Every structure is written in structure tokens, then in C-alpha cells.
Amino acid sequence: MAKKLLTARERILLYLLNYASKDIDDYITPKGLTQDGIGEAIGVGRNNVPREMKRLLELKLVAQKKARVNGFRNRRSVYFLTSEGIREAKKLKEKLKNMYISVIDLAGNVTSIKMKDIPKKFGVDIISAALFVTKDKKLDLMDLLGINNRAVQVIEMDFKIRSFYGRKRELNMLKNWFKSQKKLLVVTGISGSGKTTLINKFVKEYLKNRNLIWFQIERWVNAADLIIKLGNFLSKIGKSKLERYIKVSFMGFEKELRWENAYQILKSDLRNEVLIFDGLENARDDVKDMIRRIIGMVDDTRELRIILIGKEIPQGIIPPNKMLFLEELILGDLDRDDALAFLLDGGKTMEEAEEIIEKYGAMPLVLELMAKNGNLRLVKRHFIENVIYSLAPNEIKALELSSIFRHSIKPNFLLLQGVDYPTIYSLINKNIFKEVKDDKLMVHSVIRNFVYQNMPSVKIKEYHYHAARYLEQEGEYLEAAYHYMMADRVAIASRVLMENYKKYILKGKIENVREIAMELLNRYDLSVSDHEWELYGILGDTYEISGDMDKALENYEKARDLSKHRDMDFFSAVVMEIADIHRKKGKYEKAKKELEESMKYIVNVRNKKVVARARYILGILSLYMGDTFGAEEHFSEALKLSESALDYEALGYAYQGLGILYRHTNSRKLAVEYFHRAKNYFEVCGNKREEAKSLGNIGLVYYDMRNEKEENIYLAESYFLQALKIFELIGDRWNIALAVERRPVILWLSIGLIIQQC
The missing domain is CATH 1.20.58 (Methane Monooxygenase Hydroxylase; Chain G, domain 1)
Structure with a gap:
């Protein structure tokens, strides 16, 4: 231990100054006023304290009395400053206040500072700091706080390992990885293979002295959730820049985080920590991006280590230039001997154990559930059965109703189906339901899939229909269409999708809309084929907005051919989309021909917005083909039709066209005015x-x-x-x-x- 700046006598005086304002009471005297307590507090050996106390008593700087001390049966000698001792201690304290010392914080950063400023900067009082300042005027906060060997570990889903069999090869591999220069570890395997348990054992047995944080990734977890937890973790180990930055960001004017700034802080602060990300198959795009950026900080100069756990690791999450740091571990069944030992210790006979392994394999979670169950006849196909085996009828009904949902579920739906609150909260307590944001519930995916696959088809369709009606009333039309489809109500599903798909496309849910439209087409039969063209039109819209013009054109042409002479409003709208695609491809003649050939149908449609848009597209085509006069005629006609129909969207197209025309003719101020009008009309009608x-x-x-x-x-x-x-x-x-x-x-x-x- 480094030699201290102050003598033992000076440290005793300063230490006792903390108690100078307190009355020494027989019943509340702290242990800190005994010789043992004083020696422990100032870092002086037990044998040296009596000698120093004797000298202080002789100088009449300290007084002594017998008193009751907390934690001791008999009275003990306690010491306190005399009035002269208080004056000496205060004089020493004043002398120290203006002394410059070097403070080494918990992150290893060195700051030169006056001692009087230490409380404000580091939250440590002057006396406590003075007791630990070394001869060379340095103060190590790790030494002062006594946390030299105490690692900070934050594990979100910490659990006690009740039984652990085998995996010796895997544990050896993990130990070797930790000693190597490969600082990234990917652990994969199917559900129940023991990925989390293995890493938990490794952490508790081999990483006790490493600062570590374990993130449990769920579908509802976003990057902001993770960065806040990471900031809190780093603050606990003395690196508070990120936590301070997050607080300032969310309390500031913008109320949002600038991610580049956060990553720069992480790049400077992450040095030798261990970060574990578990459940990567649930990661959202923003979470994947955050993890990818953190992985990008791994290099030869730091001892930062990252462990990724999941059924599968998202593609591209590890940058190509970091592959040289990567080690992979794929978990499968336990070795046969270890699996047998597991089951035999659980009370199974050798014959029963071998039968279980033969039927169900040797995944750790499967074996654990089989060993607990005690009766093979009650286990039908795999371990999930054991999760629902002991559930009450109402709990099983709640689980069945929940299993039809692809995403989270609102408790209100269950309540409307006769499931009461006690049942819901019982399933939450059993960790079968998990509460997520917006007061919704999630069911574990493996449990949900098993329950769904083993329900009678009649019940599945019934529950999907109930869900569809509920979601439609709630305004969640895309999911309602999905559930109507799964209930074999294809015509209703098509109607709900057709009426509402555009708002979901404009929210970026293009793939979701396309998936349902394609599945509905696959389910069509003669009874509902009269509106098949609408689905092709939806598919065309999804491909067009995604930039795949060839597929968009293919689907629009199918929609056009099927709807002709059946639904002229729809037919006219599709013809315009086809013409617009030809325009985007630079085939102006073909686009114009397509439209002009169909104008005899278009001019007779009831929806004047369709006619106005046709005029708008013809105007654009005329302009591109050099016919400025013809373009103006079409745009003016579009405006006239729009004003007569009082249709905001049609007015938007008309003014958009006129703005394009006036920009083309260099009437720029007028162009800006008309574009602003178009923008306002489109904004009002919601056409983003x-x-x-x-x-x-x-x-x-x-x-x-x-x-x-x-x-x-x-x-x-x-x-x-x-x-x-x-x-x-x-x-x-x-x-x-x-x-x-x-x-x-x-x-x-x-x-x-x-x-x-x-």
C-alpha cells in the first residue's frame, strides 16, 4: 500500500472531526469511535492505534470514556476530540483545502484538482479524501471506495442454475476463447438447447472479476432501451459520460438522442467490459444496427468482448472486417451419457431414459421437463406439453385465444371472450404471458406455436374470426384482414384490405400488405373470384412503391384485364398506373397510347378524381413530349373537374401539374405557389x-x-x-x-x- 500524505496522528484528528458535533450517548455510540473502528477507517494497523491514541491523550487533543457500543455486549473505550483537538483538526482541514492533488477516478482518468472542489466533482467529502491521499499527492477513488476487486455485473434475466450436465467441451472452448484474441462469440442452437444456461454458468464461474452487462433482447425492446441500460451500467463502473449525455438529450429541446454522439462516447469508454446480447432472433432493425456499431468497436487495442446468443444471428450484424475476431459455438443435444445421467438423477429408469432420448432427443430443457414429469404417457410430442399440462381450463382457453395472434395482444380481447383478470395475471405470474408496452401481452413464441398447431381447425377458425371482428372495431385493419383470411372469410378479408391498405403502405408496411394480398389470391375460389382484380391492383401498388416496376406492371395488367367491363372505376385507375409506369420508364408514346385508348371508359366513370388524374398524367406526358400547349389544356381540364367535384386529392394533382408546367416555362414564382397549393391539398387528404x-x-x-x-x-x-x-x-x-x-x-x-x- 502506498504511503499516505498525512501521519497516522493527523488522520485520527481529521477522522474524529466527523464526530465533533455529535454527543456521545451510552446507547448510540458507533463502533467507529473505538480503536478498532478508528484503525479500520484510516487504514492503520490495530497495533499502531493505541500508541497514537496515548500521545493524543497526553496532548489533550483527545478525550476517552467508557460507553455502550453498537454490536458489543460490554462497555468499550471510545475517543472524541477535545475543544483543543477540534481546533487543531479544523486548522489541518483548512490547510488541505487549497492543496492540489491528482484524483484517479473509477474509469482510470486523472484530474488535477484542489481538495476543496472534490465534493462537488466526485461526491466525496474532504475528510474522507484526505485520509487516502498518498505521499505523492494522489487519490485513487477505487482505493477510497474499497472496490478494487469488485466487478459490476448487470444481468437482466439472472437465474439460479438448478442442474447442469455435460457441456465440458463447450466450457473448455469458452475458456480458451476468453484467453484468445478472438473477442466476438456467437452461440446458436434451437430453443431449449441450453444456450442461456451455458453462458450463465460460464459467467458465474469464470468471469466473476469482469465488468459485465447481459441484455435480454425481446421484440418490444428498441435501441433506446439498450443504450439507456448501457449508460447506467457504465456509470456504475465510473464512466458516466453516456448516462449524462442521455439525460441531457431527453431533457433538452429536441427530446431525442443523436446516435452518432452516443457511439462516439461508447467508442472512448468501452475498453475491457463484457457485453452479452441474448435472444438476437427477436432484435428489431434499430437494435441490430446498434449492436453492429458496437461490434465495430472491437479491435486489437482493447479487451472489449461481446457474446451474441440466439436461435439464429441476423445476417450482416457482424461487419466483414470484424470476422477475424469471431468464434462460433453451435449447441445441439447433450452427449448421450450426459443425457442419461440427467434423466437417471431425475428418477427415471434406464429404460425410461433411453426411450425419452430416442423419442425426444437430448435437448437440456426437454430432458429437464421429462425428468420432472415422471410419466411418459403424459408427454405427447415435446416439452411444451409440460408447460400447459397443469393449467386450469380458463388458462388453457386464454392461451389458445392468444396463440392465434402473430404479435402482442390486448387484454380487452381476452376479457370479451370470457377470460377474467385473475386468469390473465395467473399466466403472467407463471411467465407464460409477458407484459409489454401499451399494456399488451406477449406469449412465448415456442409455446404459442405448439398450442396453435395442436388446436382443432374449427376452433382455430372461430378464434380468428373473433379476433378479426375485434381488431376491425379497434381500427387495426391490416391484422383484421389477416385474421378474416385465416378464418376462411376471404371475401371479407379482401374488402377490409382493399379499403385500408393504402394507409398501411404509406406507413411503410409494404411487405405486410403484399404478404396478405398474395395469400388471399392463393385462397380464392369461384365464390369470391369476382373481385380478384383488386388484389392484383394492391400487389401492383406494393411493387410500384418498392421500385420494382416490372412486377408492378405485370400485376397491374392482370388487374386491368380482369376488371374491364366489370368495374370501370377500378379499371380506369389501373390504366393510369400502367401509363404512369411506362412514363417512368421513358416510354412516353406507349404511356399516352394506353391512356388515350382508355379515355372513352375513363370519362364516364363516376369518380371524377380518376378523370382528373388521367388528365394530369396526359398533361405530364404531353409536356415530356414537347407539347406545352396540350399539357396546359390537360392540366386546366383537371383543375376544372377537381373544382366541380370538390375533391382535395384531385385538386392536388391539378395544381401539381400546373406547377410542373410553370416551372418548365420558367414562371418560377407561380410554380412555387401552385406546388404549395398541391402540397396543402395532399396533406389535408393524407396522401403523404x-x-x-x-x-x-x-x-x-x-x-x-x-x-x-x-x-x-x-x-x-x-x-x-x-x-x-x-x-x-x-x-x-x-x-x-x-x-x-x-x-x-x-x-x-x-x-x-x-x-x-x-
């Missing part, structure tokens, strides 16, 4: 995609006017960013590509102007 196009068009006009005013280039950049944000939100790849293609030019111009001003 066209609203974004209007914003982008305004940006283009300001870009055209970049030489008139310097600020125009900044306005162009601003409008492009607004448009791009909406396109990214809805997953509009075609327009994202256009915006990204245009934006760098404007961005570089704006940077150039800033540089010029500097």
Missing part, C-alpha cells in the same frame, strides 16, 4: 407520397433560382430533406432514388456557399 413529391418540386424550383438569391440553395436543401424524410418513412424506393440523386448537387452547392462566406 404526393405531398412529398410537391415538397421535392418546390425544392427543384428553388434550385433553379439558386443564382437569384443565395438563400435559395438552402431552401432547396430544406425542401429536399423534408421530401426525403417522407419517402424513407413510407419506403418509396423510386422517389428515394430520385431524391438522393438530386440532393448531393444541392448539398455540395450549399456547402460551397458556406465556405465562401467563411
Whole structure:
């Protein structure tokens, strides 16, 4: 131990100053005033304290009396400062206040500071600090706080390992990995293979002295949840920058985290910790991105180690340049001898144990449940049966109702089906249900799948129908369509999807809409085929917004051919989509021909919005083909039709077209005015995609006017960013590509102007 700055006598005086204002009472005297307590507090050996106390008594700086001490049966000698001793101690304290010392914090950072500023900076009082300052004027907070060998470990789902068999090879592999330069470990295996238990045992037996945090990844966990927990963990080991930054970010004006700043803090603070991410198959995209960024911090210069656990590890989560640090461990069955020992210790006979292994394999969780059950006849197919074996009838009903949901479930649905609150909370307490955000419930995926697969088909359809009606009333139309479909109510499912799919496409749920539409087409029969074209139209919309124009065209053409002479409003709308795709491909003649051939049908449709949009597309095509006069005629006709129909969306298209025309003819102020009108109409009717196009068009006009005013280039950049944000939100790849293609030019111009001003 390093030699202290103060003598033992000086440290005793300072230490006792803490008690100078306290009366020594026979019944409340603390142990800290005994010789043992004083020696322990100031770091002086038990044999040295009596000598120092004797000298202090002689100098009349300290007094002695017998008193009752907490924790001791008999009275003990206790010591306290005399009035002269208090004066000496205070004089010493004042002398120390202005002394500069070097403080080594819990993260190893060194700060030169006056002792009087230590309480504010580090939360340690001056006297406690002075007792531990070394001869070379250094204060190590690890030494002061007595945490030299105490690791901080945060494990979200910590549990006691009741039984552990085999896995010797795997444990040896883990120990070797920890000593190697491969700092990433991937542990995979099917559910029940013992991945979490194995790593838990490894942590508790071999990583006791390492700072460690274990994240349990669930579908409802987002990156913000993880970064907050990580900040809290780092704060516990003395690295509080991230936690402070998170608090400032969420309490500030923007109320959001700037992830790049957070990652920079992590890059500087993560040095020799162990991070464990369990349940990676549940990770959302933002969580995957966060983990990928943290993995990117692994290198040869730091001892940071990361363990990834899951049934499967998401593709691309490990950057290619970090593969050289990777070790993989795939868990399967236990060795036969270990599995037999497991079951025999659980009370099974050799014959029963061998039969279990033959039928169900040797996954640890399966073996544990088999060993507990004690009767093979009660185990039908695999271990999940044991989870529901002891459930009450009402609990089984609740589990069956919940198993039909793909995502979380609202308790209200169960209540409407006759499941009471005690049953719901019983399943929560048994960890079969888990409460998630928005007061919803989740069922473990393995349990849900097993229950669903073993329900009678009649009951499955009945429960899906109940769920569909409930979700439709709740306004969750996409899930309602899915459940109607699973209940074999294909016509109703198609109707619900057709009426509501656009709002989900604009929320970025393109794949979800496409999946249901394709499945409905597969389920169609003669009784419902009259509206098959609507589903092809939906598929066309999903492919078009995703940027796959060939597949979009293929589905639109099927929709057109099936709907002709059956649903003229729909037919007309699809023809316009086909023409628009030809336009995007640069086939203007073909697009115009497609539209003009169908105009005899389009002009007679009841929905004037369809006619107005047809005129809008014809106007765009005319403009692209050099016919400015014809374009103006079409746009003006579109405006007239829209105003007569009082349709906001149609008005949006009309003003959008006029704005494009006036930009083309260099009437830029008028173009901006009309684009703003279009943007407002699209915003009111909820057409986010066209609203974004209007914003982008305004940006283009300001870009055209970049030489008139310097600020125009900044306005162009601003409008492009607004448009791009909406396109990214809805997953509009075609327009994202256009915006990204245009934006760098404007961005570089704006940077150039800033540089010029500097």
C-alpha cells in the first residue's frame, strides 16, 4: 500500500472531526469511535492505534470514556476530540483545502484538482479524501471506495442454475476463447438447447472479476432501451459520460438522442467490459444496427468482448472486417451419457431414459421437463406439453385465444371472450404471458406455436374470426384482414384490405400488405373470384412503391384485364398506373397510347378524381413530349373537374401539374405557389407520397433560382430533406432514388456557399 500524505496522528484528528458535533450517548455510540473502528477507517494497523491514541491523550487533543457500543455486549473505550483537538483538526482541514492533488477516478482518468472542489466533482467529502491521499499527492477513488476487486455485473434475466450436465467441451472452448484474441462469440442452437444456461454458468464461474452487462433482447425492446441500460451500467463502473449525455438529450429541446454522439462516447469508454446480447432472433432493425456499431468497436487495442446468443444471428450484424475476431459455438443435444445421467438423477429408469432420448432427443430443457414429469404417457410430442399440462381450463382457453395472434395482444380481447383478470395475471405470474408496452401481452413464441398447431381447425377458425371482428372495431385493419383470411372469410378479408391498405403502405408496411394480398389470391375460389382484380391492383401498388416496376406492371395488367367491363372505376385507375409506369420508364408514346385508348371508359366513370388524374398524367406526358400547349389544356381540364367535384386529392394533382408546367416555362414564382397549393391539398387528404413529391418540386424550383438569391440553395436543401424524410418513412424506393440523386448537387452547392462566406 502506498504511503499516505498525512501521519497516522493527523488522520485520527481529521477522522474524529466527523464526530465533533455529535454527543456521545451510552446507547448510540458507533463502533467507529473505538480503536478498532478508528484503525479500520484510516487504514492503520490495530497495533499502531493505541500508541497514537496515548500521545493524543497526553496532548489533550483527545478525550476517552467508557460507553455502550453498537454490536458489543460490554462497555468499550471510545475517543472524541477535545475543544483543543477540534481546533487543531479544523486548522489541518483548512490547510488541505487549497492543496492540489491528482484524483484517479473509477474509469482510470486523472484530474488535477484542489481538495476543496472534490465534493462537488466526485461526491466525496474532504475528510474522507484526505485520509487516502498518498505521499505523492494522489487519490485513487477505487482505493477510497474499497472496490478494487469488485466487478459490476448487470444481468437482466439472472437465474439460479438448478442442474447442469455435460457441456465440458463447450466450457473448455469458452475458456480458451476468453484467453484468445478472438473477442466476438456467437452461440446458436434451437430453443431449449441450453444456450442461456451455458453462458450463465460460464459467467458465474469464470468471469466473476469482469465488468459485465447481459441484455435480454425481446421484440418490444428498441435501441433506446439498450443504450439507456448501457449508460447506467457504465456509470456504475465510473464512466458516466453516456448516462449524462442521455439525460441531457431527453431533457433538452429536441427530446431525442443523436446516435452518432452516443457511439462516439461508447467508442472512448468501452475498453475491457463484457457485453452479452441474448435472444438476437427477436432484435428489431434499430437494435441490430446498434449492436453492429458496437461490434465495430472491437479491435486489437482493447479487451472489449461481446457474446451474441440466439436461435439464429441476423445476417450482416457482424461487419466483414470484424470476422477475424469471431468464434462460433453451435449447441445441439447433450452427449448421450450426459443425457442419461440427467434423466437417471431425475428418477427415471434406464429404460425410461433411453426411450425419452430416442423419442425426444437430448435437448437440456426437454430432458429437464421429462425428468420432472415422471410419466411418459403424459408427454405427447415435446416439452411444451409440460408447460400447459397443469393449467386450469380458463388458462388453457386464454392461451389458445392468444396463440392465434402473430404479435402482442390486448387484454380487452381476452376479457370479451370470457377470460377474467385473475386468469390473465395467473399466466403472467407463471411467465407464460409477458407484459409489454401499451399494456399488451406477449406469449412465448415456442409455446404459442405448439398450442396453435395442436388446436382443432374449427376452433382455430372461430378464434380468428373473433379476433378479426375485434381488431376491425379497434381500427387495426391490416391484422383484421389477416385474421378474416385465416378464418376462411376471404371475401371479407379482401374488402377490409382493399379499403385500408393504402394507409398501411404509406406507413411503410409494404411487405405486410403484399404478404396478405398474395395469400388471399392463393385462397380464392369461384365464390369470391369476382373481385380478384383488386388484389392484383394492391400487389401492383406494393411493387410500384418498392421500385420494382416490372412486377408492378405485370400485376397491374392482370388487374386491368380482369376488371374491364366489370368495374370501370377500378379499371380506369389501373390504366393510369400502367401509363404512369411506362412514363417512368421513358416510354412516353406507349404511356399516352394506353391512356388515350382508355379515355372513352375513363370519362364516364363516376369518380371524377380518376378523370382528373388521367388528365394530369396526359398533361405530364404531353409536356415530356414537347407539347406545352396540350399539357396546359390537360392540366386546366383537371383543375376544372377537381373544382366541380370538390375533391382535395384531385385538386392536388391539378395544381401539381400546373406547377410542373410553370416551372418548365420558367414562371418560377407561380410554380412555387401552385406546388404549395398541391402540397396543402395532399396533406389535408393524407396522401403523404404526393405531398412529398410537391415538397421535392418546390425544392427543384428553388434550385433553379439558386443564382437569384443565395438563400435559395438552402431552401432547396430544406425542401429536399423534408421530401426525403417522407419517402424513407413510407419506403418509396423510386422517389428515394430520385431524391438522393438530386440532393448531393444541392448539398455540395450549399456547402460551397458556406465556405465562401467563411
